[in-house]
Amino acid sequence: MPATAPRPDHVAFALRVHELLTASGAGDGPGFVWSPYSVACALGLVAAGAHGRTRSELTALLGADLDGLLAALDEAVAGGPELASRTALWVRDDVPVEPGFESRVRARPDSDLRAADFRGDPEGVRAEINSDVAKTTRGMISDLLTPGSVTADVLSILVNALWVKMRWTEPFNPGRTRDLPFHAPSGTRRAALMHRVERLAHARTGDWRMVSLPGRDGLVLDVLLPPEAGSRSTLDAGTLTALYRDARDTSVALALPRFDVTHHQELTDVLDSAGVRTVFTDAADLSAISPVPLKVDSVVHQARLRVDEKGAEGAAATAVMMMRAAGAMPPPPVPFVVDRPFLVLLRRRDAILFLGTVNDPKDPGPAGD
Structure with missing residues (x-):
C-alpha cells in the first residue's frame, strides 16, 4: 500500500460507519457526506478519557492504537495553508477536568477549554459554539447545534471542526x-x-x-x-x-x-449499531475526563463537500454532548449477623491492643460518658 494511503484501522472505521450511515437512510437521497477525520477526533478523545468497557467498545470501532490514530489525525492537518482543525471542550464551571485529559485536549491543533454557562444560558452557549464552528469552517457550517439541542442539563460539549480547501494541481477547463x-x-x-x-x-x-x-x-x-x-x-x-x-x-x-453534498445527523443510533453502547448509559466510565460521573447524551455531526473546476472545499464538525450519569447503584449490603461466639481485636498502628473471645456477651448497659 502506498505510504500516502490512510491507516488500515482508520479505513476500517470509515467504511464501517459509512455502511451504517447508508443503512440508516442517509444514502437514500441525492447524496451525503461525513468526515471520518472529525468523528474519529471527537470519539478518539472521548475514548482517551474512558476506562473499562466504555473504552474497549470505542477502540473496537476506532482501532486499538488510539495514540497512533490521534497522532496520525494531527499529522493529516499539519502544515497545510488551507487546512484548519479546531477542538474545543466547553465545560460548566463547576465541573473539574482531569489534568491529563486537559493536556490531551490542549495538545490538539488549535484547541482549548472554554467555560460554558449551560445552566444559566444554554442557548447562548449554543450560539457561541455554532459561531466558533462557523469561524473554523469559513462559514460552510453555521448551524451544527439546532435550537433547543443544548439544555441546562449539559455538563460538557466536546467539539471538533475541520475545514479544507483543495486546489487541483491542474484545474479543469x-x-x-x-x-x-x-x-x-x-x-x-x-x-x-x-x-x-x-x-x-x-x-x-x-x-x-x-x-x-x-x-x-x-x-x-x-x-x-x-x-x-x-x-x-x-x-x-x-x-x-x-x-x-x-x-x-x-x-x-x-x-x-461538479457537486455539492451536505449532511447533518445525530450519530447515536449509528454508533450503537457499531457496538458503541456503554458510553451512552449510566454505566459509562469517563473518569479520565472528570471525577464527575459523565455519560454521552448525543453525538451530532455535520459535513459539506463541494467540487468544481478549481478544486474541492470541505467542512465538518462533530459535537459530543455529555451529561451527568446517575451514580452507580451501590451493591446490597453484605449480611454480617454476630449471633454466635466471636473474636474481637482492637489495634492501633503496629500493635494489637486487645484480643478477646466472646462466647456469651454480657450486656454492659447503655453507653455512658
Whole structure:
C-alpha cells in the first residue's frame, strides 16, 4: 500500500460507519457526506478519557492504537495553508477536568477549554459554539447545534471542526464542462460533467475502479466507481486496500460531475449499531475526563463537500454532548449477623491492643460518658 494511503484501522472505521450511515437512510437521497477525520477526533478523545468497557467498545470501532490514530489525525492537518482543525471542550464551571485529559485536549491543533454557562444560558452557549464552528469552517457550517439541542442539563460539549480547501494541481477547463446524462438511482438526468485528459493514478480491483486526482499540499481526491451504474455495492477494506496498492499512473479521460453534498445527523443510533453502547448509559466510565460521573447524551455531526473546476472545499464538525450519569447503584449490603461466639481485636498502628473471645456477651448497659 502506498505510504500516502490512510491507516488500515482508520479505513476500517470509515467504511464501517459509512455502511451504517447508508443503512440508516442517509444514502437514500441525492447524496451525503461525513468526515471520518472529525468523528474519529471527537470519539478518539472521548475514548482517551474512558476506562473499562466504555473504552474497549470505542477502540473496537476506532482501532486499538488510539495514540497512533490521534497522532496520525494531527499529522493529516499539519502544515497545510488551507487546512484548519479546531477542538474545543466547553465545560460548566463547576465541573473539574482531569489534568491529563486537559493536556490531551490542549495538545490538539488549535484547541482549548472554554467555560460554558449551560445552566444559566444554554442557548447562548449554543450560539457561541455554532459561531466558533462557523469561524473554523469559513462559514460552510453555521448551524451544527439546532435550537433547543443544548439544555441546562449539559455538563460538557466536546467539539471538533475541520475545514479544507483543495486546489487541483491542474484545474479543469470550465470551457469543457457540459451537460451529459447521469444515471441516478431515480432515473437518468442531465448533469454538468467536467472533463480532462491526464495521467492519473488509476486502479481496478474486481469490478471496482478508482482514479485519484492530486491537489496541492499533498491533498488527493479519490473517485471510486462501483461495479455498475446505480449500484450500492458495499466497499470493503480489502477492496480499498487493493485499489491503493494497485494504483498506477495511466492516461485517463476523466468526466467528473461538479457537486455539492451536505449532511447533518445525530450519530447515536449509528454508533450503537457499531457496538458503541456503554458510553451512552449510566454505566459509562469517563473518569479520565472528570471525577464527575459523565455519560454521552448525543453525538451530532455535520459535513459539506463541494467540487468544481478549481478544486474541492470541505467542512465538518462533530459535537459530543455529555451529561451527568446517575451514580452507580451501590451493591446490597453484605449480611454480617454476630449471633454466635466471636473474636474481637482492637489495634492501633503496629500493635494489637486487645484480643478477646466472646462466647456469651454480657450486656454492659447503655453507653455512658
